[in-house]
Every structure is written in structure tokens, then in C-alpha cells.
Amino acid sequence: MDVSSKEFISLANIGLENENLQTTMNQFGANMISRRQQIVQQLPEFDQLRDEARDIKNHTLAHLDLYLEKFEQQVVANGGQVHWASSEAEAKRIIGDICHAKAAKNIIKSKSMVTEELDLAVFLEDQGLETLETDLGEYIIQLRGERPSHIVAPAVHLNKDQVADTFFKHHSQPGDNKKLSTRADLVAEARQILRSHFLAADIGITGANFLVAETGSIILVTNEGNAELTTALPETHIVVTGIEKVIPTLEDAATFIRLLTRSAVGAEISAYTSFITGAKRSADLDGAKNFHVVLVDNGRVDMLGSEFQPMLRCIRCSACLHHCPVYLSVGGHAYGSVYNGPMGAVLTPHLAGVEHAGHLPNASTFCGRCESVCPVRIPLPDLMRFWRNQQTTLKLDKPSVRWALQAWAFIVTRPRLYKIVSALLVRCLAGFTKAGFITRLPSIAGNWTESRDFRKPEQQTFISRWKKGRADV
Amino acid sequence: MSREQLLNRIRQKLKVDASDTARQQAVAARLSAKQSNTLPQRGRKSHPQLVMDFAQRIINAQATVSRVKSLTAVVAEVEKYLSAGSLSCPPNIKLCINGDIEQLALGFEGSGLLNLTPWRANSSMDVCMTACLGAVAESGSLVVTSSGTSAITQHMLADIHIVLLRAGDIVGVFEEIWQKLPRSNLPRDITFISGPSCTGDIEMIMEYGAHGPKALHVIIVGESPADYQPL
Ligand code: SF4
Numbered sequence: 001m002d003v004s005s006k007e008f009i010s011l012a013n014i015g016l017e018n019e020n021l022q023t024t025m026n027q028f029g030a031n032m033i034s035r036r037q038q039i040v041q042q043l044p045e046f047d048q049l050r051d052e053a054r055d056i057k058n059h060t061l062a063h064l065d066l067y068l069e070k071f072e073q074q075v076v077a078n079g080g081q082v083h084w085a086s087s088e089a090e091a092k093r094i095i096g097d098i099c100h101a102k103a104a105k106n107i108i109k110s111k112s113m114v115t116e117e118l119d120l121a122v123f124l125e126d127q128g129l130e131t132l133e134t135d136l137g138e139y140i141i142q143l144r145g146e147r148p149s150h151i152v153a154p155a156v157h158l159n160k161d162q163v164a165d166t167f168f169k170h171h172s173q174p175g176d177n178k179k180l181s182t183r184a185d186l187v188a189e190a191r192q193i194l195r196s197h198f199l200a201a202d203i204g205i206t207g208a209n210f211l212v213a214e215t216g217s218i219i220l221v222t223n224e225g226n227a228e229l230t231t232a233l234p235e236t237h238i239v240v241t242g243i244e245k246v247i248p249t250l251e252d253a254a255t256f257i258r259l260l261t262r263s264a265v266g267a268e269i270s271a272y273t274s275f276i277t278g279a280k281r282s283a284d285l286d287g288a289k290n291f292h293v294v295l296v297d298n299g300r301v302d303m304l305g306s307e308f309q310p311m312l313r314c315i316r317c318s319a320c321l322h323h324c325p326v327y328l329s330v331g332g333h334a335y336g337s338v339y340n341g342p343m344g345a346v347l348t349p350h351l352a353g354v355e356h357a358g359h360l361p362n363a364s365t366f367c368g369r370c371e372s373v374c375p376v377r378i379p380l381p382d383l384m385r386f387w388r389n390q391q392t393t394l395k396l397d398k399p400s401v402r403w404a405l406q407a408w409a410f411i412v413t414r415p416r417l418y419k420i421v422s423a424l425l426v427r428c429l430a431g432f433t434k435a436g437f438i439t440r441l442p443s444i445a446g447n448w449t450e451s452r453d454f455r456k457p458e459q460q461t462f463i464s465r466w467k468k469g470r471a472d473v
Numbered sequence: 474m475s476r477e478q479l480l481n482r483i484r485q486k487l488k489v490d491a492s493d494t495a496r497q498q499a500v501a502a503r504l505s506a507k508q509s510n511t512l513p514q515r516g517r518k519s520h521p522q523l524v525m526d527f528a529q530r531i532i533n534a535q536a537t538v539s540r541v542k543s544l545t546a547v548v549a550e551v552e553k554y555l556s557a558g559s560l561s562c563p564p565n566i567k568l569c570i571n572g573d574i575e576q577l578a579l580g581f582e583g584s585g586l587l588n589l590t591p592w593r594a595n596s597s598m599d600v601c602m603t604a605c606l607g608a609v610a611e612s613g614s615l616v617v618t619s620s621g622t623s624a625i626t627q628h629m630l631a632d633i634h635i636v637l638l639r640a641g642d643i644v645g646v647f648e649e650i651w652q653k654l655p656r657s658n659l660p661r662d663i664t665f666i667s668g669p670s671c672t673g674d675i676e677m678i679m680e681y682g683a684h685g686p687k688a689l690h691v692i693i694v695g696e697s698p699a700d701y702q703p704l
Pocket residue numbers: 263313314315316317318319320321343370373374375376377378380
């Protein structure tokens with residue numbers, strides 16, 4: 001997995017200064033938070049389902065070898081094949097081999113984060129295989145040569161006009177001089193262009209939202225219907241998925257379906273939820289004749305038995321992104337990784353190496369909202385804190401930051417000193433107050449006030465007020 | 474690296490042994506129990522109420538719904554729907570029906586509504602009418618499956634998709650759909666359709682007809698069974 005997470009600070013600044021992005025993300029965040037809240041209120045059992053989902057995942061992970069074996073057995077029983085890939089390179093080799101064995105020319109893809117992690121489309125293109133993303137958001141960013149800025153809505157950073165420019169650049173014929181102006185027209189144009197690719201494709205590649213061990217089914221969730229076409233039209237269907245996606249039974253699948261779209265987009269369900277089980281049956285009118293599942297490890301096994309095992313519960317719903325003040329301010333590209341927001345801040349250091357993850361574990365206010373909405377109750381702040389610790393232990397952060405933290409620790413662990421320093425600070429800060437706010441501070445503190453104002457501090461410290469009398473506090 | 478190595482690494486990390494029978498039994502028991510988790514209360518209502526809930530939810534997702542008393546009224550209902558001016562499809566469109574509908578012999582042959590060119594797996598269509606396995610009230614979802622008389626592309630490639638649903642096939646929760654299916658021999662594709670194809674990928678505003686049908690119309694046939702017992 002290629003990451004540029006070390007550039008977080010400069011990438012975040014680009015995001016913060018991008019007015020388009022700021023408007024888009026402001027609306028997006030408010031919208032997603034209220035939509036989720038409303039839809040969750042309509043399902044009184046929601047929190048109970050979250051507990052159960054966490055327990056199902058914990059149980060499955062503790063028996064992962066056995067559930068994967070059962071899944072494989074069922075895929076084979078239904079005419080499919082399972083491949084096991086430890087690394088990114090191995091996964092790519094397996095997928096490339098399947099495509100070449102079929103002498104494939106045209107590949108269509110339905111959205112999948114694992115294939116993003118592998119950078120699969122680029123790899124296949126390099127092999128001379130035309131590979132087209134069919135999820136509208138993915139298609140847009142593929143045309144633009146960008147990475148997804150969100151794990152569910154990959155083109156959320158763009159507005160309609162930017163999409164219109166992109167389509168004009170790539171779709172227009174000589175002589176065309178009018179850009180499309182409505183969303184409906186843009187969607188219609190993409191539909192028309194991609195439809196012909198669907199009909200001509202010889203291989204369809206999808207991810208999987210879940211794998212059902214009991215039946216060997218893979219579950220695909222989309223609004224557009226592109227996954228259904230990707231699996232029904234081409235002769236060969238390749239599923240590329242992480243080993244952690246397996247769940248035991250169809251009953252468990254029902255629980256996760258209730259949680260996934262509610263958490264992801266604040267909807268009761270998506271337009272299409274498909275359970276694909278094996279290859280085309282002999283009497284069937286359509287469906288892929290060749291059904292392959294590539295189970296990808298790529299660092300996941302290493303999480304088992306470690307602090308990070310809970311992260312393997314993640315169902316990639318993106319609720320933590322929507323509720324993260326940092327993600328909503330800097331946008332997904334700042335993370336320099338296909339996984340962004342709080343889940344990306346936890347996963348990226350693991351998948352790419354903590355030394356390559358730069359500031360990601362620090363890209364958090366530790367407000368805890370991510371954990372409070374996570375459908376499988378992953379303790380995201382704790383895991384980010386673990387990475388922070390690691391960075392300090394391995395001396396990966398800047399010496400100045402480490403010294404500052406050491407100085408801080410020195411002060412707060414000495415109550416008397418703390419009292420003196422804090423009283424001094426309060427008085428100092430009062431000197432910078434104008435009309436109830438601090439808008440500028442000198443030296444490094446200026447970094448802070450550059451993009452936000454402080455309320456004027458209280459006149460006295462908490463401790464001195466406490467001494468005066470509790471009633472006052 | 475191969476399957477065995479990967480599985481061994483998993484066991485190593487989990488600090489477990491491949492021969493541990495207690496683990497195997499735990500998994501076998503979990504798989505055979507097929508135990509439901511919490512079922513939402515909203516799916517445990519009288520059948521007539523579930524029919525209403527299903528219709529309301531799928532209408533909320535921008536589908537349209539009509540109800541007829543019996544199968545004999547279906548052709549006229551389809552004719553009425555297709556001639557309504559509100560549809561964003563060209564005039565004189567023709568209708569494809571899938572094998573499931575054909576088998577019901579509803580009388581489309583004499584109606585002048587049928588497409589003259591038979592359906593092919595890889596062509597686009599104006600309108601396609603299909604049947605379904607049933608529907609789920611808790612989420613407002615139709616359930617369609619692939620078979621020798623029902624191609625998934627027939628549900629997905631037409632601009633307008635009409636689905637015939639018998640009221641008696643509407644259930645409260647997802648779990649009841651599993652009971653209608655042979656679990657050890659599932660169809661290749663089971664798709665829950667909960668509205669027309671849509672996308673919010675441009676500015677998070679829903680547009681319809683992304684890759685699948687632009688419009689979805691459900692015709693609910695018949696009355697509810699009186700003997701329905703929610704799970
Ligand atoms: S960490 Fe939790 S909230 Fe975030 S994407 Fe994963 S499941 Fe969703």
C-alpha cells in the first residue's frame with residue numbers, strides 16, 4: 001500500500017485552504033450526522049444490535065481459521081474457487097493470472113476498498129488490461145487520476161462543476177463545446193458510457209462487504225446496481241476481499257445489514273443488497289460461469305492476538321469519518337492513504353508501517369465521537385493513543401515535541417509547580433485578550449491562533465476558585 | 474505463500490491449535506444453530522400492517538406501488554402504469570417479461586404490450602416485468618433471485634422495472650426470507666431491491682437511474698393471509 005501520510009501537515013493545509021472543499025465538507029458533515037441520528041432513532045434496537053455485531057465479530061475472529069475453511073468449502077461446493085494471498089504482491093499475481101488465463105481484455109470493477117489498498121486497477125492497466133471503475137464516484141476519480149477521499153463516497157471532495165469539467169475533458173467529441181450542467185445529465189452520461197462497457201466486459205471484479213461462512217455467499221451493498229451488473233454480465237467474477245470479512249450465518253448477515261447503511265449513510269438500507277453464492281448454475285440465464293474469491297491478508301493476520309484485533313471488526317461504514325472534526329476539516333486526501341478519518345489513522349500505521357504514517361495518530365482531537373458511533377464499537381481513540389505511544393517510544397516524532405511533552409509531564413506531576421505555572425499563564429493570556437477573545441499569540445503559539453480564536457480565559461485558575469468555596473465553582 | 478501457511482499463521486497469532494476439538498465444536502454449533510440475533514420489533518406486526526409498512530418504505534425510496542385484488546387484474550394495471558404520462562420513458566415502449574411472469578399466463582400475449590424482440594442476456598430494455606420471491610417489511614425490500622426463469626439482468630438492465638409481488642409473500646424481517654430459501658442450495662444471486670437505482674456520489678444529492686432501473690413499480694396482488702405469524 002502506497003502512502004503519503006508523512007505529508008499530513010502540508011496536505012491538511014492544502015485542504016484547509018481549499019474553499020470548495022471547506023464548503024463541501026461542512027455541508028457533508030452536518031448532513032451525514034443528522035441523517036444517521038434520525039434513522040437510528042427509528043430503530044430502538046440499534047444499540048443492542050451494535051453489541052451483538054461486536055460479539056459476532058469477536059467470536060468469528062477468535063475462530064477465524066475455522067470460519068475461513070468453512071467459507072472455502074461452501075464456495076467450492078457452489079462451483080467457485082478460493083485463493084489465499086498473504087501479501088499485496090501475491091494478491092495481484094493471483095488476480096493477474098486469472099485475467100491472463102481468460103485472455104481478458106476488458107475488466108469492469110465495482111467499488112472495493114481492498115482493491116484500492118492493492119492499487120489493483122493501476123496494476124491491471126499496466127498489464128495491458130483495460131480496467132474501468134463503475135461506481136460513479138470511483139469512475140470520476142479514476143478519470144481524474146485521484147485517490148478516494150472517503151471510503152464510501154470516494155468523490156465527496158468534488159462539486160458538480162468539477163465533475164462536469166472532468167466529464168467534458170474525457171467524454172466530449174471533437175466539436176462538442178457545451179459542458180453538462182445538471183447532476184441528472186452527468187449521471188445519465190456516465191450510465192450510457194458505462195453500460196456499453198458492462199455489456200462488453202469479460203471479467204468483473206468486486207470486493208465484498210461480508211462473507212457468509214455457512215453458505216459461501218459474498219454480500220455486496222450498492223445503491224447504483226453496478227455490483228449486480230458486474231457479477232451477472234461478464235463470464236468471470238473475481239471477488240477480492242480481506243480475510244476479516246467473514247461472519248458465520250445468514251442470521252448474522254441480517255444483523256450487519258441493519259447496521260451498515262444506517263451507520264454509513266443514514267439510510268435504512270441501500271437500493272441493492274446482493275448475496276452471491278458461487279458460479280452460474282447450469283439452468284441459470286445469466287451470471288458469471290467462473291467464480292473466484294481472493295482472500296487477502298496483507299497485514300491483517302498480524303493484528304490477531306494484538307491490541308489491534310478489535311480493528312478487524314471494522315465494516316468500513318465510514319460513520320467515524322462523518323463524526324470526526326479533523327476529517328471534516330482537512331478532507332480525506334490529507335491522510336495520504338486509501339483509509340482515512342479515525343479508522344484510517346488506526347489502520348494506516350499498521351498496514352504501511354508506523355514510520356510511514358507520520359502524523360495520522362495525532363490527527364485527532366480525542367473527542368471520542370468516532371467510538372461512540374462505531375457500529376462494532378471499536379475503541380478508536382485508544383488505538384490511536386497506542387500509535388502515539390509507539391511513535392514516542394520509537395522516537396519517530398520531532399525532538400521538540402518530545403521535549404515539550406516531557407516538560408509538560410514534569411510540570412503536571414508536581415502540583416505546586418503546576419499551580420504557579422498555571423496562575424502565571426492565566427495572567428499572561430489575559431494580556432492578549434481583546435473584546436473577550438484571543439486572536440493572536442506570539443511565537444509557536446501563533447500556529448494555534450492562525451486559524452482559530454480563543455475565548456478569553458477565566459480570571460483565576462480552577463484551584464484558586466475551589467479554595468474560595470465550592471459553591472462558586 | 475499458500476492456504477496452509479496463511480491458516481497456520483492465523484492459528485499462531487490466535488495461539489490456538491488446529492486439533493483443538495472444543496473450537497471446532499463451538500463453530501459447528503454456531504453454524505448449525507442458525508440462531509437469530511435481536512429481531513426488530515417493527516417487523517413483528519399483523520400481516521396487513523406489514524403490507525402497508527412495506528409499501529410505505531419502498532415508496533419513501535422513490536418506488537411506486539399499486540395494489541390489485543387478483544392476478545386477472547394485473548395486465549390492465551400494467552397497461553395503466555405504462556400509459557401514465559408521468560413516466561420518463563419514450564411513448565410506445567414495449568414490455569419484456571421474464572420466465573416467472575410468462576408461467577403465470579396473465580394474458581399479456583393478447584394485450585399488444587409485449588416486446589416483439591425476445592429478451593437477451595446482454596441487451597438493454599425499456600421495461601421489464603419480473604416476479605419476486607417475496608418482500609421484507611422492515612426495510613421495504615423486494616427479494617429477487619436468479620434461476621432458469623429469472624435472470625438478474627432482467628431486474629437490472631431495463632429503464633423501468635415492474636415487479637409482481639403477492640401480498641402473502643411479504644414478511645416482517647430479513648430472517649423470514651431465509652426460511653423461504655433452500656439454505657444448503659441457495660440461488661447464485663439473491664438481491665434485495667429497495668428502490669430504483671440511485672447515486673449520491675455527486676454532491677450527496679440522490680439522482681435516479683445510475684446503472685439500474687430509473688423507475689421501479691411494484692404491483693401487490695391479493696389480500697394478506699390471515700394466518701401469518703411473525704417470527
Ligand atoms: S471503525 Fe467503526 S465507524 Fe469507522 S468505518 Fe470501521 S466500523 Fe465504521
